[in-house]
Each structure stands twice: as C-alpha cells, then as structure tokens.
Amino acid sequence: MTAGPVLAINCVSKTFHGEQGATHVLDTLDLTVHDGDFTTIIGPSGCGKSTLLKIIAGLDQDFQGEVLLKGKAVTKPSQEKGFIFQEHRLFPWLNVENNIAADLSLRDPDVRRRVDDLIRLVKLGGFEKAYPRQLSGGMSQRVAIARALLRKPEVLLLDEPFGALDAFTRGHMQEALLDIWQTNRTSMVLVTHDIDEAVFLSTRVVVMDARPGRIKAIVPIDLPYPRKRTGRSFTELRTLVLEKLEHHDEQEAYSI
Amino acid sequence: MAAPITAKGNLAAVPRPAAARRKAGGKWGIFIRGAILPALILALWQLFSATGFISKQLFSSPLLILNQYVELTRSGELPHHLRVSIVRAGLGFVLGASCGLILGMLVGMYRRFEETVNPTVQMLRTVPLLAITPLFIMWFGFGELSKVLLIALGAFFPLYVNTFLGVRTVDAKLFDVARALEFTRLRQMVRLVLPAALPNILLGIRLSLSLAWMCLVVAELLGADTGIGYMINDARSFMQTDIVFVGITIFALVGKLSDSIVKVLEARLLRWQDSYKG
Numbered sequence: 387m388t389a390g391p392v393l394a395i396n397c398v399s400k401t402f403h404g405e406q407g408a409t410h411v412l413d414t415l416d417l418t419v420h421d422g423d424f425t426t427i428i429g430p431s432g433c434g435k436s437t438l439l440k441i442i443a444g445l446d447q448d449f450q451g452e453v454l455l456k457g458k459a460v461t462k463p464s465q466e467k468g469f470i471f472q473e474h475r476l477f478p479w480l481n482v483e484n485n486i487a488a489d490l491s492l493r494d495p496d497v498r499r500r501v502d503d504l505i506r507l508v509k510l511g512g513f514e515k516a517y518p519r520q521l522s523g524g525m526s527q528r529v530a531i532a533r534a535l536l537r538k539p540e541v542l543l544l545d546e547p548f549g550a551l552d553a554f555t556r557g558h559m560q561e562a563l564l565d566i567w568q569t570n571r572t573s574m575v576l577v578t579h580d581i582d583e584a585v586f587l588s589t590r591v592v593v594m595d596a597r598p599g600r601i602k603a604i605v606p607i608d609l610p611y612p613r614k615r616t617g618r619s620f621t622e623l624r625t626l627v628l629e630k631l632e633h634h635d636e637q638e639a640y641s642i
Numbered sequence: 643m644a645a646p647i648t649a650k651g652n653l654a655a656v657p658r659p660a661a662a663r664r665k666a667g668g669k670w671g672i673f674i675r676g677a678i679l680p681a682l683i684l685a686l687w688q689l690f691s692a693t694g695f696i697s698k699q700l701f702s703s704p705l706l707i708l709n710q711y712v713e714l715t716r717s718g719e720l721p722h723h724l725r726v727s728i729v730r731a732g733l734g735f736v737l738g739a740s741c742g743l744i745l746g747m748l749v750g751m752y753r754r755f756e757e758t759v760n761p762t763v764q765m766l767r768t769v770p771l772l773a774i775t776p777l778f779i780m781w782f783g784f785g786e787l788s789k790v791l792l793i794a795l796g797a798f799f800p801l802y803v804n805t806f807l808g809v810r811t812v813d814a815k816l817f818d819v820a821r822a823l824e825f826t827r828l829r830q831m832v833r834l835v836l837p838a839a840l841p842n843i844l845l846g847i848r849l850s851l852s853l854a855w856m857c858l859v860v861a862e863l864l865g866a867d868t869g870i871g872y873m874i875n876d877a878r879s880f881m882q883t884d885i886v887f888v889g890i891t892i893f894a895l896v897g898k899l900s901d902s903i904v905k906v907l908e909a910r911l912l913r914w915q916d917s918y919k920g
Contacts, residue, residue, distance in 0.1 A: 443822065445818060445821065445822065462821075463821045463822045463824065464824055465822075465823060465824050467822070468822075469822045471815070471818070471819075473815070475815055475816060475818070475819045477816065477819075477833075477834070477837070477838075478914050478915070478916075479837040479838070479840070479914040480837075480914070481914075488823055488825075488833070489823060489825050489829045489833055517913070517914045518914075519914065519915075519916035533823075537823065
C-alpha cells in the first residue's frame with residue numbers, strides 16, 4: 387500500500403438554513419484519506435455523514451472550507467470520484483453491460499474489454515443483457531459499482547450502499563466489496579450506520595457526532611483480512627466503536 | 643418487483659402470468675377477438691342492402707365498395723390519390739412532429755425557456771384548427787404549402803405536450819448520476835432525457851399521427867384537386883356513395899396501419915419497462 391493523501395478535507399463546514407433558523411450540519415471538519423485506505427464514516431442519523439460524502443463528490447457545492455483530491459480542489463462532480471448511491475440508480479432502459487458503459491460505446495474495443503473484466507469482477511457473468519428490472523437489489527448495486535469503477539476513480543464514495551438489502555445479501559455484498567478493493571486497490575470511503583459493517587470492512591472507522599456534525603474519534607482497525615465476525619479482537623473493536631458512538635448520548639443525557 | 647433470475651439462458655423469457663394466458667389464444671386469437679365486431683357489422687350491412695331494406699344509393703354495400711376498390715385501383719385513380727395524400731400527411735407530420743419534439747425537449751429541460759415559450763404555445767393550442775384554416779388559405783393559397791402547414795400545425799401540439807410532460811417525469815435522481823459520470827449536455831439529452839421520456843414521446847407520436855391524418859381530410863375537403871379527401875368530395879357531388887365509402891375506409895385503414903407501426907416500435911423500444919400489461 388502506498389502512502390500519500392488521496393483526499394484531504396480541510397475545515398469543511400456547512401450550514402443549512404431552514405425554517406427554524408440555521409443548523410450546523412458540519413462544523414470545521416478535517417479528515418485525510420490515504421491512497422488505498424478503506425475509510426468508513428459512522429454516526430447517528432443527522433450527523434451529516436451523507437452530506438460530507440456529497441461534498442467530497444462535488445454533488446453538494448454549498449459549503450465552506452476545501453476538499454482536495456490529489457492536491458486539486460473539488461469544485462464539481464467528476465469521474466475521479468466514483469459515487470454509489472443508496473439506491474442503485476441504474477438507467478432502466480439499458481441492460482447491464484450498457485449501464486456499465488453508460489455514455490461510452492461498447493463498440494470501442496478498449497471499453498468492451500474493460501466492461502467484460504468488470505462484469506467478471508462483480509460476478510455478473512451471464513447477466514450482461516439483463517435489464518435492471520430483472521435484477522435483485524444486490525446485483526443492481528454491483529452493476530452500479532462496476533459502472534463507477536469503469537471510470538477508474540481515485541476514490542470510490544459509497545453512501546449506505548447496502549442499507550436497503552436484506553442481512554444475508556448484505557453480508558455477500560460486503561465480501562464482494564472487499565474483493566474488489568483488494569483486487570483494484572481503489573481507495574474507499576463508505577458511509578454507514580452499521581457498526582458491524584464498518585469493523586468488517588475498513589482499515590479505520592471515523593466516528594461522527596451529530597448537531598453539529600464533527601469527528602469524535604478515529605478508530606484504526608488493524609485486523610488482518612479476511613476478518614471473522616465472531617473473533618475476539620473483532621468483538622473488542624466493535625465494542626470500542628460502539629462506546630465511542632454512545633459516548634455522545636450520555637453527554638446529551640446530562641445536558642438535558 | 644420482478645423476481646431475480648438465476649439461470650443464464652432464460653433472461654428474455656421471464657414468464658408472466660398475463661403473457662402466458664395470452665399465449666394460449668396465440669396471435670390469431672387476439673386477431674379474431676378484434677375482428678368479430680367489424681365482421682358482424684359487415685355481414686348485417688350486406689344483408690340489409692341486398693334485401694333492399696336500406697337504399698343502395700345512400701348506404702351502398704360492402705360488396706359494391708369492394709368492387710369500387712378493384713375498379714379504382716385498376717384505373718390508377720386510387721393509388722394516385724393515396725400517394726398524394728400520404729406525401730402530404732407525411733411531410734406535414736415530419737415538419738410538425740419534429741418541431742414539437744425539439745420545442746418540447748427544450749421547454750422541458752430549461753425552465754427559462756418554458757416560462758418564455760409555453761404560455762404562448764398553450765394559448766395557440768386552444769384555437770380550433772378549423773378557425774385558422776381560412777387564414778392559411780389566404781396566406782399560402784390553395785397549393786400544397788397551406789395543406790402541409792395545416793397538417794404540421796395539427797401534428798405539432800400532441801407531441802409538444804407529451805414530450806414536455808415526458809421530460810418532466812424523468813427521475814431527478816438520475817440527473818445526479820449523469821453529473822457524477824460527467825455526461826455532456828448533449829449526452830444528457832440523448833442518453834438520459836430522451837430514453838426516459840420515450841414512453842410519453844411515443845404516445846405523443848401516435849396522437850400526432852392521427853391528428854395529422856385528421857387535418858389532411860380537413861385540408862383536402864376544403865379545396866384540392868387531388869388526394870383522398872378530394873376523391874370523397876368529388877364523389878359526394880355525384881352521389882357516388884361507393885367511392886365515398888372507399889375514401890373513408892382508406893382513411894381508417896391507413897390510420898390504423900400507421901398506429902400499428904408506432905405500437906410495434908413501442909413494444910420494441912420500451913422492452914425495459916416493468917409495467918402492468920393487462
């Protein structure tokens with residue numbers, strides 16, 4: 387794994403002006419992601435973790451501070467930042483291979499070859515010609531991941547991508563994602579509210595606090611892959627992350 | 643939601659209960675069900691006419707009309723009028739529909755454009771075509787131009803309205819995807835908006851086609867020396883009911899044919915849709 391920040395988030399703040407006045411969604415937040423990292427951002431709902439991801443992606447440009455991707459400021463969405471939404475968001479009128487290619491032509495031999503490689507990587511061989519309506523949720527999400535990877539992103543941003551899947555499929559998808567990460571070495575930033583998922587996948591877990599959204603703790607997870615969910619060190623780290631998360635709630639209980 | 647398929651081979655043929663039921667009758671079953679009513683009417687008509695229950699002069703009869711078909715085709719009169727009519731309707735439709743499609747897309751995609759153009763178009767839409775016809779004749783004369791323009795005007799509105807509607811029903815979430823994938827403006831139009839709005843656009847095309855056909859009759863009845871409409875009008879003044887009926891049935895047949903072509907197009911282009919099929 388080579389070091390060097392792929393992503394630098396410096397002093398990012400965002401204020402949402404609603405009917406009840408201003409809400410600080412994010413408050414002077416700093417975070418660095420190194421090349422090849424698997425970073426997971428976890429926190430209670432409303433802590434601004436999805437907003438942060440949208441800001442990194444350039445989909446949300448209404449914020450203070452700066453986001454640097456490989457040293458360059460992010461000002462708009464680009465293919466260097468692959469984004470996986472909560473829902474698969476495939477084009478319903480395109481079949482699997484055309485969805486992956488999207489605006490690129492499959493007649494281009496280079497695109498063709500890379501699409502075929504990706505279909506193999508996300509294990510969708512045999513479904514090239516299927517339409518999204520014929521796919522299960524997990525399969526659709528894998529197509530979405532392949533679509534992002536085809537653009538060779540510097541970083542893959544995943545916004546609770548497995549939240550809508552059943553527990554069984556979620557487990558499979560987590561393993562598939564690890565597989566992709568280990569094969570491609572693409573840096574990953576995953577937003578989730580599933581502690582188990584965070585500890586199972588990432589090299590470090592960023593724990594966020596709500597109102598205002600800020601980073602409370604960063605827990606490095608230095609367990610070897612593949613990880614066993616039932617192992618003792620896994621359980622310990624899981625508990626540690628949980629403690630960091632709940633720390634906030636006690637404080638809040640005091641303040642009330 | 644459709645069940646996920648597991649086997650490789652049967653992707654295309656995911657069986658649906660409705661489709662299976664339809665298959666029992668087959669294509670001919672569908673055709674026969676549709677043909678029962680017209681066949682019954684034709685039989686009664688022929689019977690009444692042959693027995694003298696209704697006047698042959700006024701109501702003609704299926705056999706007389708069929709006879710007239712053969713005669714008019716043999717003399718070359720029918721193919722000539724039909725060709726002229728189809729060219730007129732075709733030109734008018736292409737002109738009006740392409741304007742409707744382009745303007746509908748622009749109005750749908752740009753709010754500024756909508757605010758500027760849409761009120762005017764909606765106002766013009768409420769003006770009955772028949773009221774504009776005299777103006778068109780005064781401006782463009784009795785020639786081809788006034789006819790083609792009248793047809794184009796008729797074909798314009800349905801496609802405009804439906805394209806506009808179609809663009810506005812595009813899932814806004816997919817625009818985020820297009821931004822993240824860095825689609826250019828043109829790609830966004832061709833690869834996202836157009837296919838997403840296609841169900842509405844195709845419906846608009848069907849309505850435009852039938853309206854183009856309708857306007858053709860208006861244009862040809864008002865003043866022409868060729869075309870199916872002229873043939874009908876000419877036959878009426880000589881009380882040739884058979885020929886009037888030939889003209890009317892030609893309109894019905896060609897109208898149905900063009901509609902069927904768009905329906906086939908619909909079935910092919912909208913394969914991806916997961917909607918209720920009855």
